[in-house]
Amino acid sequence: MHIPDGYLSPIFSLGTGIVTVPTWGLAVKRVQRVLNNRTVPLLAIFSAFSFTIMMFNVPVPGGTTAHGVGGTLIAVVLGPWAAIIGVSMALIIQALFFGDGGVLAIFANCLNMGIILPFVGFYVYKAIAGRSEILSPRRVWAAGIGSYIGITVAALAVGIELGLQPLLFNEGGRPLYSPYGLSAAILAMLLSHAFGASLVEALITALGLAYLQKRHPEYLIGLRRVVVGPGVGEGQATRRPLWQIAISSIAAILVVFVVAGLLTGGSFVHFFGADWSQVNWADVATMLLIVAVIAAILIPLARVLLPGRLKAIGTAFTAIAVIAPLGLIAPGFAYGEGSTADVQQAFGYVPKGLQSLSGFFSAPLGGYNLPGQFFGDANAPLWHAAIGYEISGIIGILLLTLLVGLLARLLKRAPDMPSAETA
Numbered sequence: 389m390h391i392p393d394g395y396l397s398p399i400f401s402l403g404t405g406i407v408t409v410p411t412w413g414l415a416v417k418r419v420q421r422v423l424n425n426r427t428v429p430l431l432a433i434f435s436a437f438s439f440t441i442m443m444f445n446v447p448v449p450g451g452t453t454a455h456g457v458g459g460t461l462i463a464v465v466l467g468p469w470a471a472i473i474g475v476s477m478a479l480i481i482q483a484l485f486f487g488d489g490g491v492l493a494i495f496a497n498c499l500n501m502g503i504i505l506p507f508v509g510f511y512v513y514k515a516i517a518g519r520s521e522i523l524s525p526r527r528v529w530a531a532g533i534g535s536y537i538g539i540t541v542a543a544l545a546v547g548i549e550l551g552l553q554p555l556l557f558n559e560g561g562r563p564l565y566s567p568y569g570l571s572a573a574i575l576a577m578l579l580s581h582a583f584g585a586s587l588v589e590a591l592i593t594a595l596g597l598a599y600l601q602k603r604h605p606e607y608l609i610g611l612r613r614v615v616v617g618p619g620v621g622e623g624q625a626t627r628r629p630l631w632q633i634a635i636s637s638i639a640a641i642l643v644v645f646v647v648a649g650l651l652t653g654g655s656f657v658h659f660f661g662a663d664w665s666q667v668n669w670a671d672v673a674t675m676l677l678i679v680a681v682i683a684a685i686l687i688p689l690a691r692v693l694l695p696g697r698l699k700a701i702g703t704a705f706t707a708i709a710v711i712a713p714l715g716l717i718a719p720g721f722a723y724g725e726g727s728t729a730d731v732q733q734a735f736g737y738v739p740k741g742l743q744s745l746s747g748f749f750s751a752p753l754g755g756y757n758l759p760g761q762f763f764g765d766a767n768a769p770l771w772h773a774a775i776g777y778e779i780s781g782i783i784g785i786l787l788l789t790l791l792v793g794l795l796a797r798l799l800k801r802a803p804d805m806p807s808a809e810t811a
Contacts, residue, residue: 389454389539389546389577389585390442390482391497392725393490394745395566396549397557404549405495411472411503418469420799427466430607432792433701434462435474436785439481440708441592442488443756443781445715445722447660448584449652452576452723453715456589457501457542460509460535461596464527465607471506477795481788486780487751496549500542509538509593522608523601532594539589540581547577557741564741567731576723583648584660591641603700662719671770672717678771682778683710709781713774756780 423431438458445453463471476498482488489497513527513534520526551570554563566573600607649659657665690706691699721730728738728746756777757763763776 389457389497389501389543389581390479390489390722390725391493391500391546391549392746393492393748394728394739394742395490396493396496396553397565397741398492398745400549400553400556401490401492401496404499408495408499408503412476412498415469415472416799419467419473423796423799427470428793428796430466431470431474431796432789433705434458434466434471435478435788435792437705437708438462438475439478439784439788440705440712440781442478442482443712443715443777443784444708445718446584446588447649447662447718447720448580449648449660452580452662452720453718454580454585454722455715456585456592457505457539458589458592458596459501459506460513460531460538460589461593463506463510464513464531464534464593464597465600468506468510471510472502473795474792475506476502477791478788481784481791483751485751485753485787486756486784487749487754488756490745491749492745500545500549504545505538505542507538508541509534512537523605525598528594528598528601531597532590535593536586536590540578540586543577543581543585544574547574550577559740562737563739565739565745566742567735567739579652580723583644583652587641587644591637595637599704664719666719667717668770674769675713675716675771675774679711679713679774679778682775683707686710705785709785710778712781713777716770716773716777753780753783756784 419431441456441458443455445455448454457475459471459475462474466474479489479497479502480494483491483494483497511534513530516530516533517524517527520530548570550566550568551573553566554569557564568576597608650656653659653661657663687703687707687710690703694702728742731742732738752759757773758776758779762768763772765772
C-alpha cells in the first residue's frame with residue numbers, strides 16, 4: 389500500500405499535505421496533555437508494532453503482496469489521534485531510511501494509512517461495540533471488523549489516487565506517472581486487500597485486543613484519564629482460553645486464504661496468481677532454519693531483558709520482528725510498487741515522470757537490506773537477505789522508539805494546551 393515516488397505527480401503528492409499536515413497538528417494538540425510516563429512507552433511500542441507489521445508481506449490475489457498496518461488496534465487502545473502520530477512516524481522512518489514508500493509521497497501515504505485507516509477502523513469499531521463493557525468479546529469482534537473495513541477503505545483511497553494519475557497528468561495520451569487507470573487500480577487494490585491484507589489486519593487486531601483484555605486490561609483505557617477499577621484482571625475478558633481463540637482464528641483465515649488463492653490461481657503452483665515455481669525452496673528451508681535459531685536466541689533474551697510492564701508485549705513484538713523475513717518467500721511485489729522494468733514489460737514504455745522520479749531519493753537501507761556483498765548481492769542465498777531484513781527491522785524499531793521519545797519530550801516542553809479526551 390506504500391506509494392513510491394514517481395507513481396503520483398509531485399503536485400498531487402504534495403497537495404495531499406493540505407489534509408495531512410493540519411491533521412498532524414490537530415493530533416499533536418489532542419494527545420499533548422495526556423502524555424506521561426505510562427502513555428509514552430505505549431505510543432512507542434505501538435508505533436514499533438505498526439512498523440513491524442508493515443514489514444511482513446503476504447501473498448494476495450493478482451500475484452502481488454500486501455501487508456497489515458495495525459492502525460485500528462492502536463486507535464482502539466490509544467485513540468485515533470494517537471494512532472495518527474504513531475503510524476505516521478513509522479511511515480516517515482520507512483520512507484527516509486528504508487525506501488518503503490516515496491519521500492515525495494509521504495503526505496499521501498500518511499493520509500491513507502495514518503489517517504483514513506485508523507479513523508475509519510476506530511469509528512466502525514465504536515459503532516459495533518456500542519456501550520458494551522470494555523472486556524466484552526463483542527469488542528474483539530468489533531475491532532476485527534473495524535480494522536478490516538479501515539484498511540480496505542485505505543486501499544480504496546490508494547486505488548483512486550493511482551487511478552486518477554492517467555486522467556490528470558498525461559502527454560499525448562500517455563500517462564506521465566502511474567499508468568494504471570481507475571478501474572484497474574481500484575479493482576487491484578480492493579481485491580488484494582479484501583482477500584488478503586484486510587484479513588491479516590483483522591486477525592492481528594482482534595487477537596491483539598483479546599490479548600490485552602486478558603493480560604493488560606489497564607491499557608484499554610487509552611490516553612483517557614480513566615482508572616480501571618479493582619477486580620478487572622486476568623480471566624474476565626473471554627470465556628475460552630486465548631490460545632484456543634488464536635488457533636481457531638488463524639485456522640479460519642488460512643482456510644479463506646487457501647480458497648481465495650486457489651480461485652485466483654487455479655492451482656498451488658500459481659497460488660494467488662503468483663508463480664511459486666520460481667521460489668528456490670532449498671534456500672527457503674535454509675532461511676527458515678536460521679530464522680528459527682535466531683528466534684530461539686532473541687525471543688527468550690527479550691523476555692529476560694525487557695522491564696516487567698513491557699516484558700510480555702515487547703517479547704511478542706520481538707517475535708513478530710524475528711519472523712518478518714517469512715514475507716520474503718512470497719514471489720512478486722506490491723501492486724504499483726514494481727520497478728520501471730516491470731512497468732516497461734507491462735505497458736511497453738515507462739512514463740516520463742516515473743523515470744525522472746523513481747530514483748529521486750535513495751534510502752540508506754533500501755529494501756530493508758544492509759549494504760555490502762553479503763547482504764546486497766542479488767545472487768546471495770535468501771538467508772543472507774533474511775538476516776539483513778531482521779537487522780534492518782531492529783534498526784528501524786530503535787530509530788522509531790528514539791523518535792517517539794524525542795517527540796514526547798518536545799511536546800512536554802511546549803506550552804500547555806486545552807485538554808482533550810480521545811474520541
